[in-house]
Amino acid sequence: MRYSVFSILANGLSGNRGWKPVWREPEPKPEYDAVIVGAGHGLATAYYLAKEHGLRSIAVLEKGYLGSGNIGRNTTIVRSNYLLPGNVPFYEWSMKLWEGLERELNYNAMVSQRGVLNLFHSDPQRDAYARRGNAMRLHGIDAELLDTEGVRRLAPMVDFDNARFPVKGGLLQKRGGTVRHDAVVWGYGRAADTLGVDIIQNCEVTGIKVEGGRAVGVETSRGFIGAKKVALAVAGNSSRVAAMAGLRLPIETHVIQAFVSEGIKPFLDIVMTFGAGHFYVSQSDKGGLVFGGDLDGYNSYAQRGNLPVVEDVCEGGMALMPGIGRLRILRNWGGLMDMSMDGSPIIDKTPVEGLYLNAGWCYGGFKATPASGWCFAHLIAKDEPHPAAAAYRLDRFGSGRVIDEKGVGAHPNLH
Numbered sequence: 141m142r143y144s145v146f147s148i149l150a151n152g153l154s155g156n157r158g159w160k161p162v163w164r165e166p167e168p169k170p171e172y173d174a175v176i177v178g179a180g181h182g183l184a185t186a187y188y189l190a191k192e193h194g195l196r197s198i199a200v201l202e203k204g205y206l207g208s209g210n211i212g213r214n215t216t217i218v219r220s221n222y223l224l225p226g227n228v229p230f231y232e233w234s235m236k237l238w239e240g241l242e243r244e245l246n247y248n249a250m251v252s253q254r255g256v257l258n259l260f261h262s263d264p265q266r267d268a269y270a271r272r273g274n275a276m277r278l279h280g281i282d283a284e285l286l287d288t289e290g291v292r293r294l295a296p297m298v299d300f301d302n303a304r305f306p307v308k309g310g311l312l313q314k315r316g317g318t319v320r321h322d323a324v325v326w327g328y329g330r331a332a333d334t335l336g337v338d339i340i341q342n343c344e345v346t347g348i349k350v351e352g353g354r355a356v357g358v359e360t361s362r363g364f365i366g367a368k369k370v371a372l373a374v375a376g377n378s379s380r381v382a383a384m385a386g387l388r389l390p391i392e393t394h395v396i397q398a399f400v401s402e403g404i405k406p407f408l409d410i411v412m413t414f415g416a417g418h419f420y421v422s423q424s425d426k427g428g429l430v431f432g433g434d435l436d437g438y439n440s441y442a443q444r445g446n447l448p449v450v451e452d453v454c455e456g457g458m459a460l461m462p463g464i465g466r467l468r469i470l471r472n473w474g475g476l477m478d479m480s481m482d483g484s485p486i487i488d489k490t491p492v493e494g495l496y497l498n499a500g501w502c503y504g505g506f507k508a509t510p511a512s513g514w515c516f517a518h519l520i521a522k523d524e525p526h527p528a529a530a531a532y533r534l535d536r537f538g539s540g541r542v543i544d545e546k547g548v549g550a551h552p553n554l555h
């Protein structure tokens with residue numbers, strides 16, 4: 141059913157008995173044209189495969205419930221403030237898709253372009269941010285370099301005179317902001333279901349069947365499902381699932397945590413990042429500060445983190461805004477990051493015919509959800525990369541054409 145002011149009024153006047161389930165709960169069919177594993181980017185992929193490429197026989201297999209992966213665990217920040225040519229067009233395409241997403245899906249995803257401000261604390265860091273801002277503007281993306289006073293107008297609560305980390309200014313992307321993460325899952329899920337995509341929850345892929353070098357289906361906790369094409373979008377489980385087809389990926393799995401404080405009055409109406417440590421923060425509509433920082437720093441498949449990183453993240457926040465030290469943390473959680481060796485993603489075919497890979501999002505893949513789905517659908521349908529994702533090839537780690545946005549090399553813990 142379409143949501144509109146009339147459907148709200150009609151249901152409000154009739155005891156809210158007319159609402160339909162947002163998606164069906166179908167039994168898996170014996171075979172599909174395309175089976176997509178993982179219901180994060182996988183949902184967006186299924187939606188665009190059906191909508192843009194006309195495929196009708198598609199299943200998305202999810203081992204948990206919709207939103208149980210990183211798509212429902214992130215700190216909701218979206219932006220397109222990248223530096224390198226391989227990344228800039230892709231993330232800007234994603235930003236453009238976010239800007240039209242609610243109308244496209246007929247779903248309120250709470251897209252809030254409140255601005256993303258990256259602070260800098262030294263002259264060399266100002267140079268680096270100016271360079272990034274210039275690269276963005278050359279690509280037609282909005283970017284503004286602010287001085288200390290410019291930052292003070294946006295974020296007066298910051299400790300500007302901190303002797304160790306004086307705030308010298310910031311790079312602002314006004315079109316960046318936040319999007320409610322669960323609403324993105326529900327919106328894409330509902331829209332894909334409407335186009336006939338079977339979304340199958342509690343269905344874990346336990347094997348990939350390869351015959352004569354070609355993927356022909358997947359073994360699952362609900363039986364074998366045949367497929368003409370198999371697409372993997374399983375984030376922190378990428379290495380494990382790809383290994384089922386005999387592939388070894390340039391990916392390590394790490395944990396990252398997110399935190400939400402108790403609700404407070406309106407305090408911060410932008411997304412802000414600390415430039416002298418790893419800390420990023422925004423305020424949710426319910427009033428909680430939503431924030432995060434570094435990876436936990438060890439490989440793990442557990443969706444929870446440890447106390448040293450809690451301390452480290454809170455230290456970063458308090459160096460920036462000492463006043464928040466009086467807040468209580470309401471909850472925190474962890475997610476499994478598919479850390480690639482150059483910090484950039486992979487959207488590509490694999491050496492196994494009919495097996496496609498979407499992975500390596502590190503801890504920045506939420507903002508990519510629409511473009512990732514769009515470009516992955518293009519790859520699956522046409523067997524060639526979408527121009528916006530042409531740099532995200534799997535063989536770049538062998539050829540050396542890496543997209544090392546932070547210039548730290550093959551050190552996932554530093555990206």
Ligand SMILES: Cc1cc2nc3c(=O)[nH]c(=O)nc-3n(C[C@H](O)[C@H](O)[C@H](O)COP(=O)(O)OP(=O)(O)OC[C@H]3O[C@@H](n4cnc5c(N)ncnc54)[C@H](O)[C@@H]3O)c2cc1C
Nearest residue numbers: 178180181203209210211214215217345375475505506507
């Ligand atoms: C704490 C935290 C903060 C973050 N903050 C941000 C942010 O502010 N901005 C940003 O852009 N990004 C952020 N990210 C990163 C972002 O959330 C991820 O990069 C992105 O959501 C990855 O999408 P995905 O579809 O690849 O993974 P997921 O959403 O995790 O989807 C993969 C799905 O695959 C399923 N799966 C795995 N194995 C199997 C199997 N064998 N069979 C069936 N299903 C399987 C999983 O259950 C999961 O639901 C953050 C992540 C975390 C955890």
